[in-house]
Amino acid sequence: MAEIKVQDYTLKAFDLKAKDLMQQYLNDFDVNVSDYSFCANYIWLSKSSGFYAIINNTFCLFVMNGGELSMLLPPLGKPKDCYESIPECFKIMNENNSSNYYSRIEYVCDSFLEGFITYTNEGEVIFSSLDNYVIEKKLADYIYVSDDLIELKGNSYHTKRTEINKFKRVYPNYLVEVLDCKKHSEDIRILFDKWVSDRIKYVPKAEVDAFLDGIYQERLAIKRCLQDYEALGLVGLVIYINDELKGFTIGEKICSDTASVLIEKTDFEVLGCAQFIFREFSKYLKDKFDCKYINVGDDMGFENLKKVKMSYRPEKIIPKYTIYQKL
Structure with a gap:
């Protein structure tokens, strides 16, 4: 360049x-x-x-x-x-x-x-x-207390606990490993392809082009994460069931008290896998970085993603803005 x-x-x-x-x-x-x-x-x-x-x-x-x-x-x-x-x-x-x-x-x-x-x-x-300027409110980041995501205490997390317990009961032979690029990159690629194939079935026709454009960007982002994993200081977990990768997640530390989840993908057909790996990664991030908070980014304007992120009861919702000039 x-x-x-x-x-x-x-x-x-x-x-x-x-x-x-x-x-x-x-x-x-x-x-x-x-x-x-x-x-x-x-x-x-x-x-x-x-x-x-x-x-x-x-x-x-x-x-x-x-x-x-x-x-x-x-x-x-x-x-x-x-x-x-x-x-x-x-x-x-x-x-x-x-x-x-x-x-x-x-x-x-x-x-x-x-x-x-x-x-x-x-x-x-x-x-x-x-x-001379116009300020427009855009998306917002969802930030959680690490311990809340790990302990899942109280009635508000009852559904999450149920999903995790069901996952552990149905798939007792699951295996969680720290992400190793040399070992896991090809399996991650295969899982991502399956995730795209499963997800596109439920995308409204009017949104297919936008979805595919986003997938193209996300595929390249994952590729860059894996290519430069150590240089970027990233950490991650993978989860296997019967020697087949069913989920992976990647994150980093972003400030003195907060870690961030950059990417998470799980197999739609394995119920409870997303909730389970999210809790396990929250544990890992806290142990690794001694972080009080975990940021999972914004909802990209998708209502379903907003509902999922709100269901984990964020401690903070931090708005982000764009500054324009008055024309």
């Missing part, structure tokens, strides 16, 4: 070599939102072109789609530097783009947005109360 030059800036390719540098700037954030991670952006940029630049002492992550530049995160670094970098970032995007309509900053967490709105410089509210 080539570098691109916009104004006086050189935007460098967002690849594995950028990991340690980005992490330095993320350390100033310590945000428990799933998108604020090198890995979360790296794996999903398989279909797009990612670029970064250091602007005003902040790490700025751009994505090029169809020749248009936007930002996947707000500038990362110390708060004052971040807020003061935003106008410069919009200038870079505007200079490249065919229309200012395409210039935007996505996945802005609420804590950053609050500071962005109220930040003052020499007594004046920056951006004149955002006269």
Whole structure:
């Protein structure tokens, strides 16, 4: 991937070599939102072109789609530097783009947005109360207390406990292993193909194209996870029944007290498998990272996924926003 030059800036390719540098700037954030991670952006940029630049002492992550530049995160670094970098970032995007309509900053967490709105410089509210910007609320991350997901106490988790107990009773010979890319990659590919085949049967015809596009991206994301597993600092579990892979899950630590579940797939035909591996992975993440919270990302706007994530009683639902310019 080539570098691109916009104004006086050189935007460098967002690849594995950028990991340690980005992490330095993320350390100033310590945000428990799933998108604020090198890995979360790296794996999903398989279909797009990612670029970064250091602007005003902040790490700025751009994505090029169809020749248009936007930002996947707000500038990362110390708060004052971040807020003061935003106008410069919009200038870079505007200079490249065919229309200012395409210039935007996505996945802005609420804590950053609050500071962005109220930040003052020499007594004046920056951006004149955002006269030049439009802020749109988008998706939200679901965050749980680790112990809640492990212990599943109380009536609200009765169904989850029942599903797990039924799984253990029906499949007493299950085997849970720590994910090993050399050992498990081919089985993961086979299971993912089966998951797609089973899932597409229930997708409404009007949504098939969008579903297949999402699957293409997810397939590439899983491939990147497995190819660069150790370099990305990922952890995962797999579950076998009768020597056949029936589930896998991959995650990481994203801040001082929170781990994130990036991907989870199980065989639809094995009832209770999803609930079981989710609880086992919650145990693993807590033991591995001593994390108080577990973030499972957003629901991507799917009502069914929202219902599943709400059924686990999130401790926090953290909204994410997009910043646009007023045209």
